Amino acid sequence: MGSSEISVVRNYIGGSFVDGKSESWFDVLEPSTGKLFAKAVLSGKEDVDSAVIAAKGALPGWSSLEMKERARWLDMIADGLEEVFEEIAELESRDTGKPISLARSVDASRSVANFRFFAGLLLEQETEFFQMEDATNYVVNKPVGVGALITPWNLPLYLLSWKVAPAIGMGNTVVCKPSELTPMTADLLMRVIDGVGLPPGVINLVHGEGAGAGEPLVSHPDVDLVSFTGGTSTGEKVAASAAPMFKKISLELGGKNASIVFADCNMESTVEGVVRSGFLNQGQVCLCGSRILVEDGIYDEFERRFVESVEKMTIGDPLDESSDLGALISPEHLEKVRSYIDLAKEEGGTILTGGTPCLPSRFDGGNWISPTVIGGLEYDSRCATEEIFGPVVSLHRFDSEEEAIEIANCTRYGLAGSVWTEDLEKGKRVSERIDSGMIWINTWLHRDLRVPFGGVKDSGVGREGGRWSLGFFSEAMNICVKQG
Numbered sequence: 001m002g003s004s005e006i007s008v009v010r011n012y013i014g015g016s017f018v019d020g021k022s023e024s025w026f027d028v029l030e031p032s033t034g035k036l037f038a039k040a041v042l043s044g045k046e047d048v049d050s051a052v053i054a055a056k057g058a059l060p061g062w063s064s065l066e067m068k069e070r071a072r073w074l075d076m077i078a079d080g081l082e083e084v085f086e087e088i089a090e091l092e093s094r095d096t097g098k099p100i101s102l103a104r105s106v107d108a109s110r111s112v113a114n115f116r117f118f119a120g121l122l123l124e125q126e127t128e129f130f131q132m133e134d135a136t137n138y139v140v141n142k143p144v145g146v147g148a149l150i151t152p153w154n155l156p157l158y159l160l161s162w163k164v165a166p167a168i169g170m171g172n173t174v175v176c177k178p179s180e181l182t183p184m185t186a187d188l189l190m191r192v193i194d195g196v197g198l199p200p201g202v203i204n205l206v207h208g209e210g211a212g213a214g215e216p217l218v219s220h221p222d223v224d225l226v227s228f229t230g231g232t233s234t235g236e237k238v239a240a241s242a243a244p245m246f247k248k249i250s251l252e253l254g255g256k257n258a259s260i261v262f263a264d265c266n267m268e269s270t271v272e273g274v275v276r277s278g279f280l281n282q283g284q285v286c287l288c289g290s291r292i293l294v295e296d297g298i299y300d301e302f303e304r305r306f307v308e309s310v311e312k313m314t315i316g317d318p319l320d321e322s323s324d325l326g327a328l329i330s331p332e333h334l335e336k337v338r339s340y341i342d343l344a345k346e347e348g349g350t351i352l353t354g355g356t357p358c359l360p361s362r363f364d365g366g367n368w369i370s371p372t373v374i375g376g377l378e379y380d381s382r383c384a385t386e387e388i389f390g391p392v393v394s395l396h397r398f399d400s401e402e403e404a405i406e407i408a409n410c411t412r413y414g415l416a417g418s419v420w421t422e423d424l425e426k427g428k429r430v431s432e433r434i435d436s437g438m439i440w441i442n443t444w445l446h447r448d449l450r451v452p453f454g455g456v457k458d459s460g461v462g463r464e465g466g467r468w469s470l471g472f473f474s475e476a477m478n479i480c481v482k483q484g
């Protein structure tokens with residue numbers, strides 16, 4: 001697709017690309033320029049109903065396939081995505097505003113890897129037996145039914161593929177609802193599955209807004225499970241609509257993760273790692289380390305080197321190979337991020353670096369902000385405890401392990417974090433006392449697809465990842481056979 005053409009993005013229901021019943025559309029804008037990029041179907045309840053009917057219709061046939069046949073389909077989808085690798089990267093970069101290099105190394109790679117990984121994991125599954133003196137138990141992992149998969153805008157295809165692969169792998173059929181801000185690579189995935197000839201109705205997709213399409217999907221009586229990644233306040237609504245029908249639910253929500261830097265860290269690799277964890281994808285990753293806690297003895301040196309390193313990052317055209325940072329997702333999100341910088345000043349913080357970048361005029365309508373570092377905030381201030389979800393981090397001092405742990409745990413969130421020290425025993429001791437689902441020691445976002453992923457407190461409910469995904473997307477049934 002040429003960069004000036006406007007694409008039209010349709011729903012994918014029962015194996016066909018279709019317009020919405022109301023024939024309404026919404027505009028998709030490029031975050032870096034604010035220009036119209038595509039038009040997508042604005043779905044409503046009737047479109048959701050059609051998609052759920054298609055998914056329900058495909059369920060008996062799909063769930064009766066053997067695991068190895070479904071694994072073969074996942075591999076074929078991975079092959080199909082590999083063929084359009086560059087298209088994924090370009091679309092994701094234009095649709096989200098993220099640098100093309102990141103869209104390649106993270107989004108496109110992981111989308112292929114998710115299908116490939118779950119295909120392999122399905123083949124490793126074996127029936128579990130529990131022998132008694134006079135009976136044998138065995139466990140059958142059955143599909144749950146029709147799944148609603150709702151995804152956000154920060155890692156569009158990465159997160160969608162992370163849900164779709166295990167969901168259909170375990171024999172469910174699904175209706176996907178990608179973020180209305182980033183529909184492009186979800187549409188590309190539908191073109192890929194259409195190309196490989198996946199049976200109609202196994203994967204369906206409706207585009208549209210949360211209230212108009214997401215809500216009727218989550219509350220649909222024929223939807224049996226909901227996997228949601230997005231903001232915490234939306235997660236509350238999703239949980240409230242799914243709860244009365246006892247749907248199986250997994251919520252991956254926000255974070256306000258601490259990076260704890262001890263005086264005995266390797267300064268060079270720590271600065272590099274903590275800058276990456278603060279600003280990857282313009283800080284729009286739920287795992288980003290946006291509160292940086294630094295031990296007193298090295299605070300001044302760390303602050304100087306950290307700010308220097310942040311100022312060296314290149315912000316600019318997402319499609320330019322040399323850009324480290326691109327644009328924020330939307331004008332509304334930029335406004336929210338800016339409002340937190342204003343709040344930081346009111347709360348007594350000092351802006352150590354930040355502002356608006358100077359870019360060529362073609363980016364005048366885009367959502368731009370320079371990476372921002374704030375010092376001098378109280379660790380329990382709003383700016384230091386609420387999720388900003390942008391390129392804004394705050395630096396805080398601590399003087400003991402106890403204090404670092406207390407600060408790290410002082411938010412309503414509990415998703416991830418990182419600890420930087422050469423003393424691995426101390427690293428593990430501190431990590432284990434942090435209220436969160438995941439901690440990295442001397443690294444960040446070092447992902448193994450086999451491990452559990454998810455948060456505690458307001459960061460979510462449940463775990464996905466590896467066998468945890470297979471568990472969530474299935475119902476374990478025990479059959480006990482009496483002998484003799």
Ligand code: TXE
Pocket residue numbers: 150151152153154177178179180208209210211213214215218229230231232234235237238252253254255285286333387388389
């Ligand atoms: O996400 P929403 P938004 C955080 C971040 C951000 C905030 C809001 O702090 O500023 O959330 O972002 C769909 N029923 N994260 O508003 O609204 C919606 O259409 C069913 C963290 O963009 O949570 C989209 O597909 N679905 C996060 C998806 O939910 C509904 C990543 C997520 O949108 C719905 C993104 C409803 N009532 C933002 N309302 C992370 N954890 O990575 C909306 N949706």
